[in-house]
Amino acid sequence: MNRRFGCALVAIGIVAALSACDSGRDPLVIYSGRDEALIGPLLEQFAEANDIDIDVRYGETPDLALLIAEEGDNTPADVFLSQSPGAVGFLANEGLLGELSAEELSAVDARFESDEGRWIGLSARQRVLVYNEELVDEADLPGSVLDLTDEAYGGDVALAPTNGSFQDFVTAMRQIEGEDVTAQWLSDMEANGSPTYADNSSIVDAVARGEVPMGLVNHYYNFRKLEEDPDAPSRNYVFPGGDVGSLLIASTGSIVAGTDKQDEATAFIDYLLSDDAQQFYSDETFEYPLTEGIEPPADLPPLESLETPPIDLNDLGSLQETASLIEESGLL
Amino acid sequence: MTEPSVQKAASQGTGRERRRFTGLAIFVVGVACLFVAPFLHLAVRSLEQAGTFVAEITSPQALGSLGRSITLAAAVSVAAAAIGVTAAWLVTRTNVPGRSVWRALLPIPLVIPSYIGAFVMIAAFAQGGALQSLLSTFGVDQVSGFRGFFGSFVVLTLFTYPYVYLPVQARFRQLPSSLEESARLLGSRPLGTFWTIALPQARGSIVAGGLLVFLYTVSDFGVVQLMGYDTLTRVIFSTRLIDSLTSIRLSLMLGILAIAIVVVERGVARGSLIRDPKREPRPLQYPLGRWRPAAAISLTGIVGLALITPVAVCIWWAFRGVVRGDTPVAEFWTSLADLARPALNTSVAAVAAALTAVVLVAPVAYFAVRRPGRFGATASAIVVGGFALPGLSIALSLVYFTLSGPSWMSGIYQTLPLLVLAYVIHFGAQAMNVAAVAVGSVPARVEDAARTLGVSATQRLWRVELPLMLPGLLAGAGLVMMSAMKELPATLLLAPIGFETLSVRIWTGTQSALFADASLACLVLILTSGVLTWLLVIRRSDTLI
Numbered sequence: 119m120n121r122r123f124g125c126a127l128v129a130i131g132i133v134a135a136l137s138a139c140d141s142g143r144d145p146l147v148i149y150s151g152r153d154e155a156l157i158g159p160l161l162e163q164f165a166e167a168n169d170i171d172i173d174v175r176y177g178e179t180p181d182l183a184l185l186i187a188e189e190g191d192n193t194p195a196d197v198f199l200s201q202s203p204g205a206v207g208f209l210a211n212e213g214l215l216g217e218l219s220a221e222e223l224s225a226v227d228a229r230f231e232s233d234e235g236r237w238i239g240l241s242a243r244q245r246v247l248v249y250n251e252e253l254v255d256e257a258d259l260p261g262s263v264l265d266l267t268d269e270a271y272g273g274d275v276a277l278a279p280t281n282g283s284f285q286d287f288v289t290a291m292r293q294i295e296g297e298d299v300t301a302q303w304l305s306d307m308e309a310n311g312s313p314t315y316a317d318n319s320s321i322v323d324a325v326a327r328g329e330v331p332m333g334l335v336n337h338y339y340n341f342r343k344l345e346e347d348p349d350a351p352s353r354n355y356v357f358p359g360g361d362v363g364s365l366l367i368a369s370t371g372s373i374v375a376g377t378d379k380q381d382e383a384t385a386f387i388d389y390l391l392s393d394d395a396q397q398f399y400s401d402e403t404f405e406y407p408l409t410e411g412i413e414p415p416a417d418l419p420p421l422e423s424l425e426t427p428p429i430d431l432n433d434l435g436s437l438q439e440t441a442s443l444i445e446e447s448g449l450l
Numbered sequence: 451m452t453e454p455s456v457q458k459a460a461s462q463g464t465g466r467e468r469r470r471f472t473g474l475a476i477f478v479v480g481v482a483c484l485f486v487a488p489f490l491h492l493a494v495r496s497l498e499q500a501g502t503f504v505a506e507i508t509s510p511q512a513l514g515s516l517g518r519s520i521t522l523a524a525a526v527s528v529a530a531a532a533i534g535v536t537a538a539w540l541v542t543r544t545n546v547p548g549r550s551v552w553r554a555l556l557p558i559p560l561v562i563p564s565y566i567g568a569f570v571m572i573a574a575f576a577q578g579g580a581l582q583s584l585l586s587t588f589g590v591d592q593v594s595g596f597r598g599f600f601g602s603f604v605v606l607t608l609f610t611y612p613y614v615y616l617p618v619q620a621r622f623r624q625l626p627s628s629l630e631e632s633a634r635l636l637g638s639r640p641l642g643t644f645w646t647i648a649l650p651q652a653r654g655s656i657v658a659g660g661l662l663v664f665l666y667t668v669s670d671f672g673v674v675q676l677m678g679y680d681t682l683t684r685v686i687f688s689t690r691l692i693d694s695l696t697s698i699r700l701s702l703m704l705g706i707l708a709i710a711i712v713v714v715e716r717g718v719a720r721g722s723l724i725r726d727p728k729r730e731p732r733p734l735q736y737p738l739g740r741w742r743p744a745a746a747i748s749l750t751g752i753v754g755l756a757l758i759t760p761v762a763v764c765i766w767w768a769f770r771g772v773v774r775g776d777t778p779v780a781e782f783w784t785s786l787a788d789l790a791r792p793a794l795n796t797s798v799a800a801v802a803a804a805l806t807a808v809v810l811v812a813p814v815a816y817f818a819v820r821r822p823g824r825f826g827a828t829a830s831a832i833v834v835g836g837f838a839l840p841g842l843s844i845a846l847s848l849v850y851f852t853l854s855g856p857s858w859m860s861g862i863y864q865t866l867p868l869l870v871l872a873y874v875i876h877f878g879a880q881a882m883n884v885a886a887v888a889v890g891s892v893p894a895r896v897e898d899a900a901r902t903l904g905v906s907a908t909q910r911l912w913r914v915e916l917p918l919m920l921p922g923l924l925a926g927a928g929l930v931m932m933s934a935m936k937e938l939p940a941t942l943l944l945a946p947i948g949f950e951t952l953s954v955r956i957w958t959g960t961q962s963a964l965f966a967d968a969s970l971a972c973l974v975l976i977l978t979s980g981v982l983t984w985l986l987v988i989r990r991s992d993t994l995i
Contacts, residue, residue, distance in 0.1 A: 147947070153958065153961045153962040154958050154961075154962070155958070155961075155962035155964060156962065173947040173948060174947070174948075175942075175943075175947050176942065176954075176958065177942040177943060178942070180690055180691035181690075181842060181939065181942065181943060182943075183691055184690065184691060184694065184842070184846060185845075185846070185849065185943050188846050188849045188850055188853075189849060189853060190853075192853045192860065192863075194863075194864065204691070204692070205691060208691055208692075280675070280684065280687070280688040285692075313678070314678050315676075315678065316675040316676045316678070317675075318963075319960065319963045320569070320572070320676060322963070323569075323572075323573075324572075324576075327573075327576070329576055339963055342962065342963040342964065343963060346770070346771070346963070346964070346965060346966060347770070437692045438692050438693050440692075441688070441689065441692050441693060445511070450680055450684070450685075450688070
């Protein structure tokens with residue numbers, strides 16, 4: 119027994135030493151709410167091309183935002199990559215994000231960046247209706263997300279009310295259609311027996327299994343589902359004509375206030391806005407590139423054709439109201 | 451030895467005894483300070499905007515979620531206790547076939563992380579899943595109801611019964627069989643003996659394990675989220691960023707609930723310890739006779755549902771690409787090899803957490819049992835209460851305390867020692883409860899005898915009491931180890947940058963809907979924990995008895 123515990127202690131020592139070795143240099147520290155699969159290769163390319171050491175901490179976007187807030191001035195983070203503008207808004211309000219340069223901000227359409235220049239959109243994903251083609255005929259799908267409250271879709275539309283993207287979509291609906299319409303829509307969806315799920319993945323999975331015929335998700339989950347399981351009968355449907363149901367949600371980049379790596383951090387954000395990186399989003403993550411001149415993935419309508427009005431997902435107070443609206447509808 | 455010298459030795463012992471407990475009390479205060487940190491942090495943050503605090507935690511919505519949390523936790527505790535006790539009794543007290551296999555497999559479901567566990571169970575049992583495809587050949591087209599309360603109840607029970615099984619089997623193996631032997635000689639049937647003798651003697655362990663199940667269930671998020679059952683943790687989770695004050699207050703409420711439950715548990719468990727076990731060279735074994743197949747089938751059922759089913763689904767997902775030919779076999783081996791470092795990291799962090807937890811927490815348990823009173827009870831309640839707090843709260847409190855402390859403290863920020871500390875604070879409860887039972891099971895007679903023979907207090911602890919407690923302490927360490935192996939939120943925030951664990955890899959896979967990767971990492975996690983549990987806990991406690 120003693121020998122075994124001895125071995126364990128030695129192993130602990132080795133791993134501790136190995137992790138300590140890494141801390142000798144002074145790398146650019148990135149907190150990333152984006153999945154490794156979606157951004158990892160870009161980070162590697164950047165580090166290699168610019169000979170800059172980078173350290174990445176992956177996590178859920180809200181958790182990392184809370185971490186930076188708790189760390190305050192002592193945060194090791196230089197850059198924060200977020201899945202959605204909401205979490206960045208939280209940090210911007212706390213004064214924890216630095217200002218981006220006008221040059222960077224000019225690279226992207228104004229509806230995908232913060233008014234005060236605290237974050238910039240890097241790529242965008244689209245809200246879609248995923249449906250099971252064995253259970254539903256595409257011709258029977260409605261022209262607007264607002265029509266999903268119709269009795270014909272009773273019990274058929276899966277929602278993920280605790281998911282950040284769903285909440286962003288509801289916030290957008292409040293701004294475009296108004297509070298009353300949104301509140302009505304939510305409670306009608308509830309009354310229509312819409313089943314609720316944990317997140318986008320589980321909705322796509324349930325739709326593919328045929329447990330539920332359709333559900334509201336972000337577009338690329340089904341792309342990945344089909345990559346793993348090409349026989350899955352799940353298909354994406356984009357509500358036409360700039361419907362709020364086909365909202366675009368940007369993933370964002372920001373520089374943490376007080377970083378001692380301003381130059382490297384700026385170079386990094388610039389890299390993510392470069393043609394190479396933007397092309398990567400289109401080719402590998404099936405997202406919309408946000409800079410001019412890069413084509414979106416083949417199956418998606420062009421960015422300009424999506425004429426959703428500018429939406430402010432930046433206001434935390436507004437996100438709180440969205441949460442209480444969802445709560446009141448009984449969907450949670 | 452003459453009569454007066456015996457008395458002298460005894461009184462000297464008492465003098466040393468007192469000094470020893472003073473030293474111990476200081477240690478206990480230190481440990482309690484460590485464990486109270488997350489509560490303190492939550493309390494400070496909760497009171498930042500006073501006034502609405504009471505209104506918020508007593509709102510109908512909060513109370514409704516709380517009620518659902520408690521209902522679910524109570525139901526899961528009872529079911530997990532039933533399964534855990536039955537399994538423990540069968541493998542320790544009967545001649546059920548394949549005992550050593552069952553003993554190696556039965557603890558493992560504890561290591562399956564809730565999110566992936568629930569996900570694979572949905573894939574297996576929900577509409578359109580494997581079970582339904584099977585049933586559809588018999589004309590069954592609808593399997594409904596594997597969601598909400600029922601789904602959460604089933605999945606949580608299957609993944610938490612080891613909390614009861616591990617301590618109870620340790621207890622059964624330690625218990626004197628003399629009483630059961632006598633009962634049997636007096637004509638009591640095995641089942642009767644089980645109810646009247648074995649069960650009451652194991653009550654302390656059952657209640658201790660059941661409490662862990664209860665606390666795990668109220669703090670679980672992964673299962674209830676996927677099953678769509680609206681408990682308190684779901685509210686805490688969904689409001690954590692957009693309404694962090696509510697989230698923090700409800701987390702604190704969860705912690706307070708946990709402490710209240712611990713206090714109630716102390717009342718239930720009191721007096722249930724029979725402090726008179728003997729070491730048995732050969733523990734009693736009932737021949738099951740014609741019930742032997744039935745017993746084997748029920749164990750197969752438990753292991754089949756809680757371990758084989760998730761493993762089978764993971765294997766299917768992991769190999770789907772290879773079988774279909776989309777993934778080249780070479781690529782598959784690369785992704786397996788990539789998991790070697792995370793597996794080592796996971797093992798090291800978890801074993802370090804298990805050892806540290808036992809070293810810190812066993813003295814608290816020792817104190818609380820040997821010096822019953824408010825002081826020991828408070829310290830142990832604080833230690834156990836930490837189990838119910840969300841991992842995120844524990845991580846953020848450590849961020850706060852290390853970064854606002856002196857430079858030697860901020861020096862450990864986001865290093866391995868801090869991660870281990872987070873595991874210890876989060877899961878120390880599991881070592882605590884089991885250790886308390888272990889301490890209680892050391893017979894006073896043994897101590898008295900050692901004292902009479904003039905053995906010093908320290909020697910007595912090392913040579914007499916510790917070996918007797920060891921099976922229980924090991925069971926506790928095993929629980930901490932398995933929980934630490936699957937921990938996610940604190941790992942993501944506090945691990946050294948680039949320190950990938952298997953749970954992180956599983957999360958990365960599920961995040962990106964790359965279930966082949968997630969499943970492979972999950973299989974490696976199950977395998978690693980199985981090997982570690984067997985090496986460090988099961989085989990070890992075998993040689994003790």
